[in-house]
Amino acid sequence: MTKKPISFMLNDAEIGIFVGEGAPLIDELRRNAGDLTPKQGCNQGTCGACTVLIDGVPHLSCITLAETVDGKRIDTTGGLAGGPNLHALQDAFIQGFAAQCGFCTSGMLMAAKALLDANPNPSRDQVIEAISGNLCRCTGYEPIVDAILAAAARLQGRAV
Amino acid sequence: MVAVDTYPTMAEAAGALAEGSRYLGGGTIVMRAVNYGDQSFDRIVRAAQVDRGVGSDAGGIRIGAATTMADILSAPDLVFLHPVARSIGGPAIRNMATVGGNLFAENPYGDMAVALLALDAQVVMTSGQSQPIESFLADRDHARGIVGAVIVPRVDQHAFRFRKVSRVKPKGVSVMSIAANLRHGDPRVAFGNMAPVPTRARGAERALAQGVNDSSITAACAACTEGLQPADDALASAWYRAEVAPVHLKRLLLNEGAV
Numbered sequence: 493m494t495k496k497p498i499s500f501m502l503n504d505a506e507i508g509i510f511v512g513e514g515a516p517l518i519d520e521l522r523r524n525a526g527d528l529t530p531k532q533g534c535n536q537g538t539c540g541a542c543t544v545l546i547d548g549v550p551h552l553s554c555i556t557l558a559e560t561v562d563g564k565r566i567d568t569t570g571g572l573a574g575g576p577n578l579h580a581l582q583d584a585f586i587q588g589f590a591a592q593c594g595f596c597t598s599g600m601l602m603a604a605k606a607l608l609d610a611n612p613n614p615s616r617d618q619v620i621e622a623i624s625g626n627l628c629r630c631t632g633y634e635p636i637v638d639a640i641l642a643a644a645a646r647l648q649g650r651a652v
Numbered sequence: 653m654v655a656v657d658t659y660p661t662m663a664e665a666a667g668a669l670a671e672g673s674r675y676l677g678g679g680t681i682v683m684r685a686v687n688y689g690d691q692s693f694d695r696i697v698r699a700a701q702v703d704r705g706v707g708s709d710a711g712g713i714r715i716g717a718a719t720t721m722a723d724i725l726s727a728p729d730l731v732f733l734h735p736v737a738r739s740i741g742g743p744a745i746r747n748m749a750t751v752g753g754n755l756f757a758e759n760p761y762g763d764m765a766v767a768l769l770a771l772d773a774q775v776v777m778t779s780g781q782s783q784p785i786e787s788f789l790a791d792r793d794h795a796r797g798i799v800g801a802v803i804v805p806r807v808d809q810h811a812f813r814f815r816k817v818s819r820v821k822p823k824g825v826s827v828m829s830i831a832a833n834l835r836h837g838d839p840r841v842a843f844g845n846m847a848p849v850p851t852r853a854r855g856a857e858r859a860l861a862q863g864v865n866d867s868s869i870t871a872a873c874a875a876c877t878e879g880l881q882p883a884d885d886a887l888a889s890a891w892y893r894a895e896v897a898p899v900h901l902k903r904l905l906l907n908e909g910a911v
Binding site: 513514536537549550551552554555557603606 | 655679680687744748823
């Protein structure tokens, strides 16, 4: 089984790894690049737990062929916080009890980040649409939607 | 384990396809099969340069096979397909799933193919060969080569209707989907997930050929399951699908109710 060398930006760090032929990106990120923040859930593109941003756009890393990200930029939850300072979304998720078991959380955060990057002032319906590909079996979604709206408000300097 | 061979162009990739190999488009079908240990192929073929453009063509609008659902949503020429693209997956899936791949999506997926069937699209292979989508879909398990593009004839946007029936909103797979092109004299009505592949409801089309009015709608609904072969799956039984298909077709024809 041959390995292929690829290099890409992972959360501001340039890295080079050898990826297995046919390997999905999630496996290479977790086992090879050492970033355990994307979660492996359904492995069939249904649950959204493995959501990462490829060149700023949400993709499901479980059904992305790893070698196709050569030369691209990947953002994961691992790069959201700046040192000890959590990203506004992470903060809002904690404050709003938007994570219970936490398995969906990193996918939710990346889907939400992609939304806020493109649309800093989304409506509630736009938030619901943005996380519609991410399953959560704990919260009933309402605290997650509230947290994303709260983070958007904070990033805009508005009162929640 | 799976080998991956990348060719410069889609045409070269098509030439390299053989028994036991699959062409990788957006990954939503093929990588899922890889993850689940599908033994029917051991080689992935892909192309570095793919056709991801939307543009005018003599026969209508040409949509490159690698055009994603998100690309469709940002194409002003394809406004009539926006509700279809929006109904597919969540945002991440829409950034990956392609028009070409959707032609091969098995039930309960493949809603875009249903719309393209109602629109009488032509499927153009990378070899240049072209065929109507209806015969392409009927024989898709034996398709040779790689789809390069689909060509959608110009359509009166007000005549085109689409509705996806799913149990979960905003994202859920189809109990069934229905697309209709209600052009005068030669209408098209297509159902998804009501047969092994997207299928035209010829009985309904015959009834609507005289125009869309109360009596033709009644006749179309009564005849709409003619030729369909709904199946049982985890979402609904075949019996249920056949019972509610006329109800959903009627709502589509009357343009009523939430989609």
